[in-house]
Amino acid sequence: MENNLPKIYSKKAILGFSVFMSSLFGGILLYINLKDLKKDKEANIVLGVSVLLTILTYFVMSIPENPKSSLAYLCGFIGGGILSYFFVPKYIPNEESHPKKQIWKPLIIATIITVVYVSLMIFANEQNI
Template sequence: MEKEAKKILKTSIILTIIPFFIAWLMEKEVSTYTLLTNIIGGLVLSEFYFGLYISKEQIFEKKKIWKPLLISLLITIPLIASAIYFAENNL
């Protein structure tokens, strides 16, 4: 299961970074393409990966959220900081 979790994490990171590159290449802050990329990424994760690796009938035990929350923050904070930096400096 750890192998699948790493695949999903890598795919999530790639699907999060792609809209930034699209916006950077098009020299726009927000575009229809970035929104479309985010929607496609969400569908890929929810339909392909989660449907493939997690059955709908499976019951999970409750666990603490701190480790996934920390991983999420470690990914999200640098992305937001770089977006703010590039927006302020018009790079």
């Protein structure tokens, strides 16, 4: 039997991008999934929630004087868990039957964004901006 369902990013990919990049990255993957499934309203809700989770993460990270990276990973894991284990089953109940997209394209994009961001931070620090 041929599977005619559209390809989507897996829950694990959404969780992984949320933990190692931010909840915004994981949310964008889920947003793309929902757009591909023609669930525009749900996609917009997920995008809004992922933006809020990312803002909350930055707020939480600014509380301690010397924030630890483990705190960022914890926030990403919580955000990714919400996206992967609340929104995916709610909006894509048959997620496991969909073929999965490869993560190379978002991984390359995320890497480029990270390299540019880190480079700008280093440059700004050297210039004392």
